Structure formats: structure tokens, C-alpha cells
Amino acid sequence: xxxxxxxxxxxxxxxxxxxxxxxxxxxxxxxxxxxxxxxxxxxxxxxxxxxxxxxxxxxxxxxxxxxxxxxxxxxxxxxxxxxxxxxxxxxxxxxxxxxxxxxxxxxxxxxxxxxxxxxxxxxxxxxxxxxxxxxxxxxx
Numbered sequence: 001x002x003x004x005x006x007x008x009x010x011x012x013x014x015x016x017x018x019x020x021x022x023x024x025x026x027x028x029x030x031x032x033x034x035x036x037x038x039x040x041x042x043x044x045x046x047x048x049x050x051x052x053x054x055x056x057x058x059x060x061x062x063x064x065x066x067x068x069x070x071x072x073x074x075x076x077x078x079x080x081x082x083x084x085x086x087x088x089x090x091x092x093x094x095x096x097x098x099x100x101x102x103x104x105x106x107x108x109x110x111x112x113x114x115x116x117x118x119x120x121x122x123x124x125x126x127x128x129x130x131x132x133x134x135x136x137x138x139x140x
Contacts, residue, residue, distance in 0.1 A: 004139045007038075013112055013136045014041040021128045023120035025097070026113075030058040033109040058101055058111050061090050084108065091122075098122070100129055106137045 004012065010029045017027035018041045026042035028051070037055040040046075061067065062085065071086040085108050092099040096118050104110035114129050 004136075006140075009136055009140050010039045010110075012139070013132065014039045016132045016136060017041070017112065017114050017129065018043075020132055021114055021116065022124050023116040024114055025117060026115040028054060028113045030055045030111045030113065031109060032059055032063055032111055035059045038110075054113060058113055061101055062087060062103065062111055089126075093118070098125065100125055102129055102133060104133065104137065106140070 013029055014027040018024050021027070025044075026040065026046075028040040029038045030036070031038050035055055037051050040051055040054075067087065074086050075081075085103060088103045088105075090101045092101075098116045098118055098120055100114045100116070102112050102114070104112070112129070112133065114125070116125055
């Protein structure tokens with residue numbers, strides 16, 4: 001069995017999230033090393049400016065100056081010497097939606113954003129999103 005290219009894995013990730021995560025209305029993958037949105041799949045079309053803001057906000061959530069300071073402080077207090085990131089998953093509730101951001105277990109520079117309707121079962125959201133990431137990364 002051949003392995004998938006990075007581009008194929010990114011495309012498969014957003015398609016699988018939209019298909020397999022309950023109440024999912026959008027999914028995107030952000031490259032933290034460049035701050036770019038690599039792929040997106042939504043139920044509605046959105047202007048490119050909004051999609052660019054999603055990528056920038058994702059970067060700030062995981063690697064903004066204050067977040068890095070918090071991570072460094074936690075690592076120092078716990079005696080952690082690796083360069084691994086402390087925060088792996090972040091969930092944000094808005095008035096109508098739930099936004100889940102998950103750092104790739106295989107590549108810390110890749111973050112997947114999954115946006116679902118507010119009525120989603122949070123446990124199922126996490127379980128399905130994690131499952132999709134494991135399945136897609138196993139193909140790589």
C-alpha cells in the first residue's frame with residue numbers, strides 16, 4: 001500500500017471531518033509554520049478574507065506570544081526540556097457553534113479546525129475528530 005502525500009492527507013482530513021464528525025459544518029487544516037490554511041471544506045461558501053482570519057486565529061491560539069509564554073512556564077515548572085507544545089487541543093464555544101482545534105499527533109505544525117453546530121455532543125465531537133486524525137495519519 002502506498003503512502004499518501006501531505007496534500008492528499010490534508011484533503012482527506014477535511015473531507016473525513018465533514019463526513020464523520022457529527023454536526024460538522026466546516027473543517028480546515030492550518031500549517032503553523034507558515035500560518036496558511038492548507039485546505040477547507042464547508043457547507044457554505046465563505047470569503048477568502050474570513051478563511052485567512054481562521055488561519056491567523058488558529059496560529060494565535062496555539063503559538064501566539066502569550067500562549068508560548070504559558071507553555072514555557074508550564075514546561076519549566078514541570079522540568080520538561082523537550083520542544084513539544086503543551087497545548088494539543090482547544091475548544092471554543094460561540095453563540096451558535098463549537099470550534100475544536102486539534103494539533104496533529106504526528107506533526108506539531110499541523111492543526112485541524114472542526115466547526116460544528118452548538119447542539120453537538122461534545123464527547124462525540126472529540127472522539128470522532130481524534131479518530132479521523134488517527135485514521136488519516138495511519139494512511140501517511
